[in-house]
Each structure stands twice: as structure tokens, then as C-alpha cells.
Amino acid sequence: MAYACQGGKGLRGVLVVESARLFDIDGAEQAAAAVEALHAYSLVHDDLPAMDDDALRRGRPTVHVAWDEATAILVGDALQALAFRLLADPGCSPDPAVRADLVLSLATASGAAGMVLGQAQDIAAETAAQPLSLAEVMDLQRNKTGALIRWSAEAGARLARADTAPLSAYAGALGLAFQIADDILDVTGDQEKAGKRLGKDEGAGKATFVGLLGLDGAAARARSLVEDACDALAPYGDRAETLRELAGFVISRER
Amino acid sequence: MAYACQGGKGLRGVLVVESARLFDIDGAEQAAAAVEALHAYSLVHDDLPAMDDDALRRGRPTVHVAWDEATAILVGDALQALAFRLLADPGCSPDPAVRADLVLSLATASGAAGMVLGQAQDIAAETAAQPLSLAEVMDLQRNKTGALIRWSAEAGARLARADTAPLSAYAGALGLAFQIADDILDVTGDQEKAGKRLGKDEGAGKATFVGLLGLDGAAARARSLVEDACDALAPYGDRAETLRELAGFVISRER
Numbered sequence: 067m068a069y070a071c072q073g074g075k076g077l078r079g080v081l082v083v084e085s086a087r088l089f090d091i092d093g094a095e096q097a098a099a100a101v102e103a104l105h106a107y108s109l110v111h112d113d114l115p116a117m118d119d120d121a122l123r124r125g126r127p128t129v130h131v132a133w134d135e136a137t138a139i140l141v142g143d144a145l146q147a148l149a150f151r152l153l154a155d156p157g158c159s160p161d162p163a164v165r166a167d168l169v170l171s172l173a174t175a176s177g178a179a180g181m182v183l184g185q186a187q188d189i190a191a192e193t194a195a196q197p198l199s200l201a202e203v204m205d206l207q208r209n210k211t212g213a214l215i216r217w218s219a220e221a222g223a224r225l226a227r228a229d230t231a232p233l234s235a236y237a238g239a240l241g242l243a244f245q246i247a248d249d250i251l252d253v254t255g256d257q258e259k260a261g262k263r264l265g266k267d268e269g270a271g272k273a274t275f276v277g278l279l280g281l282d283g284a285a286a287r288a289r290s291l292v293e294d295a296c297d298a299l300a301p302y303g304d305r306a307e308t309l310r311e312l313a314g315f316v317i318s319r320e321r
Numbered sequence: 322m323a324y325a326c327q328g329g330k331g332l333r334g335v336l337v338v339e340s341a342r343l344f345d346i347d348g349a350e351q352a353a354a355a356v357e358a359l360h361a362y363s364l365v366h367d368d369l370p371a372m373d374d375d376a377l378r379r380g381r382p383t384v385h386v387a388w389d390e391a392t393a394i395l396v397g398d399a400l401q402a403l404a405f406r407l408l409a410d411p412g413c414s415p416d417p418a419v420r421a422d423l424v425l426s427l428a429t430a431s432g433a434a435g436m437v438l439g440q441a442q443d444i445a446a447e448t449a450a451q452p453l454s455l456a457e458v459m460d461l462q463r464n465k466t467g468a469l470i471r472w473s474a475e476a477g478a479r480l481a482r483a484d485t486a487p488l489s490a491y492a493g494a495l496g497l498a499f500q501i502a503d504d505i506l507d508v509t510g511d512q513e514k515a516g517k518r519l520g521k522d523e524g525a526g527k528a529t530f531v532g533l534l535g536l537d538g539a540a541a542r543a544r545s546l547v548e549d550a551c552d553a554l555a556p557y558g559d560r561a562e563t564l565r566e567l568a569g570f571v572i573s574r575e576r
Binding site: 162167178189 | 322362363366369371372389390391392394395397398399401402403405406408409410417418420421422424425428429431432433437438440441444
């Protein structure tokens with residue numbers, strides 16, 4: 067479980083901590099750890115032979131390669147339980163209503179109407195009669211990666227029992243920009259730096275933003291989404307500077 | 322997900338509803354559904370080829386046989402998320418502190434220090450140099466099946482914010498009796514009625530209560546544990562009659 071949680075970018079956890087800072091909440095590390103545990107579980111299961119069958123993740127062998135498939139399934143299962151345990155524990159927030167709200171929203175974002183749905187859509191697309199349309203790819207990504215990024219950015223407002231709408235708008239644009247950058251990285255990236263197998267989308271005949279918009283079109287769309295994301299942070303003024311920088315990082319990253 | 326939840330005994334859900342009745346709480350169905358979803362997820366994953374590799378469950382093909390492995394992994398993942406969503410939702414209890422407590426306790430019971438640990442111990446035992454001792458088998462089963470049964474029986478007290486100790490003692494004895502009955506069923510049961518593959522423990526060279534205590538010794542231990550379980554219900558008097566009957570059912574069942 068520790069191995070699976072190491073070496074990531076920590077984007078989701080940083081979003082939790084930074085969104086909480088907007089509301090002068092300092093103790094958001096436990097909620098940040100929860101979403102990183104949940105994200106790690108999804109990677110361990112997605113990498114399994116029956117799913118994406120990946121041997122490399124975060125620059126190291128995937129869990130089922132370093133151990134075995136049964137261990138990888140159990141590690142993912144236990145990481146999911148850990149995520150909800152961290153959120154429901156009083157150390158996450160002294161207010162039980164906040165804790166219940168964080169659990170409810172993360173369970174919704176990560177379950178059959180969110181992240182798991184997105185992964186199922188992704189797998190179904192591999193054997194679909196025709197490639198997905200742009201609208202379908204956007205819907206898939208909104209579920210597969212967008213739901214968890216949105217939860218992370220909204221978490222600060224949830225911890226403060228504040229309005230989640232501005233952070234939700236920020237995260238909606240950010241999540242899509244993130245996925246477009248991922249698709250660009252899959253084509254133009256350096257596998258050494260990325261720490262995972264690249265070029266796999268084309269190999270699998272998957273519809274991607276690059277395939278649908280072209281490299282330049284995809285890059286332009288990502289830049290425009292980052293602008294939208296930053297605009298959505300206007301209500302927070304200068305306090306949101308780190309979240310704005312994060313949006314820029316998301317499309318300039320090498321992994 | 323629906324397929325995986327159908328056709329079970331519903332023991333854990335009944336324990337939730339009946340333990341809640343002790344405290345005059347009628348609306349425990351949502352918490353009951355949560356533990357049944359969680360239990361169903363564990364069966365779907367345990368049946369996978371990389372784990373116990375079972376083709377039959379509750380009298381029907383297992384999920385990975387009826388669909389495929391990727392679907393079975395995702396169904397299990399989404400059922401776990403659903404369990405926590407049901408507990409964190411206001412429909413489970415109007416009191417957010419109760420909801421957070423139910424999530425925290427179920428995440429603990431089902432995770433790396435509970436159910437998942439038990440399954441990992443079970444898999445490790447298959448390749449261990451020597452068979453497990455009685456103490457080791459009891460520890461394994463306390464985690465693998467006991468933790469969830471205990472959570473289910475305690476849930477009524479948690480919903481009422483009452484003392485969980487008597488129900489915890491009841492469930493500790495009941496969980497062990499349940500597993501001993503399972504081991505007896507694996508040897509003497511009718512596969513048709515059981516709805517799952519039997520005789521598999523001996524085939525896998527697993528240490529079981531029957532192997533360690535003999536058939537008669539195991540049956541005597543189970544009966545004695547049911548008595549202990551019923552004794553633990555003394556504080557509730559006649560109100561606990563259904564829970565006492567349930568303890569008797571657990572060792573007389575055919576599936």
C-alpha cells in the first residue's frame with residue numbers, strides 16, 4: 067500500500083490543501099491523504115492485466131509486477147477503505163457533518179456514477195464499433211479523471227462549509243486541461259520522465275483529444291481551459307495564486 | 322452490481338436491522354444495504370481467477386464468468402464505494418456523527434486491518450511451509466469474516482449511539498460459529514443447496530476447523546459458541562429473541 071502511494075505528482079492532494087488555504091483551514095492533510103489513497107487504488111487496479119495491463123507506473127514496476135495480481139487487487143481494495151477511513155476519522159475535521167459530507171461526495175465521485183464509470187467507458191471504447199466522438203471523450207474523461215480532480219478542488223470549501231461553485235468551475239476546466247495534456251504527453255512525452263508507458267493510446271486505437279483536435283488544436287484548447295480555470299478563481303483574488311500556478315503546471319508538466 | 326448483490330443469505334443485513342430493533346430504530350435498511358454491498362464486493366473480488374478462482378456463487382456463475390475480469394474488478398470497486406455512500410447519506414441516519422461513525426467503523430472492519438487482511442492471510446496460508454495452527458486459523462477468520470459480522474451486529478447500537486459491548490461479544494462468538502459451520506458445510510454440504518463450490522478447502526490443503534478439531538469436535542465448538550453468543554444478549558432480554566434464533570440458524574444452515 068505504501069509502495070502504491072509513493073512517487074506520484076500529488077496533484078489531487080495539493081488541490082485539497084491549497085483549496086482549504088483559501089478558507090484559512092490549515093489541517094487539510096488528512097483529506098489530502100484520503101484522495102491520494104483513493105487515486106493510488108485506482109491506478110493499481112487500472113494497471114492490472116485484465117484492465118490496462120501496464121508494467122510501469124511512476125517510474126517503477128506496477129504492484130502486480132512487483133508482487134502478484136492477488137496482492138494488487140487487495141492493495142487497491144484496502145487503499146479504497148483507507149481513503150474513507152481517513153475522511154471519517156475526527157482527525158480530518160472536528161465537525162462530523164463535514165466528515166460525512168466529504169465521504170458522501172468522494173464515494174459519489176469515485177463510484178459507479180464517477181471514476182469507475184469512466185474506467186468502464188474507457189474499456190468499452192476499446193472494443194466499440196467506431197471511435198468515440200469529442201463529446202463522448204469529454205464525458206468519459208469527466209468521469210474517469212475529472213470527478214476526482216473536482217472533488218479535490220472542492221474539498222477546501224467542504225472543509226469550510228463554504229460554497230463549492232467557484233472551485234467546481236475551476237476544477238471542471240482544470241480536469242479537462244489535465245486530460246488533454248495527458249493525451250499530448252502520450253504522443254510527445256519522454257517515457258523516462260513520465261515514468262509510465264507512453265504511446266499506448268494510439269496503439270489501442272483509442273479516441274483522444276490529440277486524435278480529434280490535432281496536436282496544435284489540443285494544445286490551444288488546453289491553454290484556453292487553463293484561462294477558464296484561472297478566471298473561475300476571481301472571487302478569491304490574490305489568495306488563489308497557487309491554484310492559478312497549479313493550472314499552468316498541469317499543461318506544462320512532463321509526467 | 323445488482324447481479325452481485327442478489328441471492329445471498331442477507332445475514333449481515335439482517336444483523337443490522339435486528340440489532341437496530343433492540344433500540345427501537347426502524348430505519349436501518351440503508352445501513353443494512355451498505356454492509357450487503359460491501360460483502361458482495363468482497364465475494365466478487367475473492368472469486369477472481371487471481372484469488373480463489375471460483376466459477377459458482379450463490380447458485381449462479383460468478384461475475385467474471387458471466388461478464389469478464391475487468392468488469393468484475395470494477396463491479397467490486399463500485400460496490401465498495403456504494404457501501405460508504407449509503408452510510409454517509411442522510412437517509413442512513415439524521416445524525417451526521419452517527420454516519421461518520423458508521424463509515425469509520427466499516428472502513429476499519431473491511432480494510433487492511435480487517436477483512437482484506439484476512440483474505441491476504443488466507444492466500445498466504447496456501448503457500449505457507451506448514452498448516453496454520455488453531456490460533457492462527459481463528460485470527461484469520463476473525464479478520465476475514467468476523468470483522469464484518471461484528472460490524473453488522475454492532476451497527477444497531479451505533480445507530481442508537483448506545484454501548485456496543487454486548488452486541489460485540491455476541492458477534493465475536495457468532496462470527497466464529499459461522500466460520501466453523503462454513504468449514505463443516507465445505508465437507509458435508511450439498512453443493513446444489515450451497516450454491517457454491519464445496520470441498521475446496523481440502524483440495525487447497527487449507528487448515529480448517531474441521532481439520533484441526535475433527536467433524537464432531539468442530540460441531541461441538543460451534544454449538545458452544547452459539548450458547549456464548551446467546552448469553553451475551555442477556556442485557557436485552559426477550560427483545561433479542563430474533564438474534565438468538567439467528568445464532569441457531571447460523572450453525573444449522575445448508576448454504
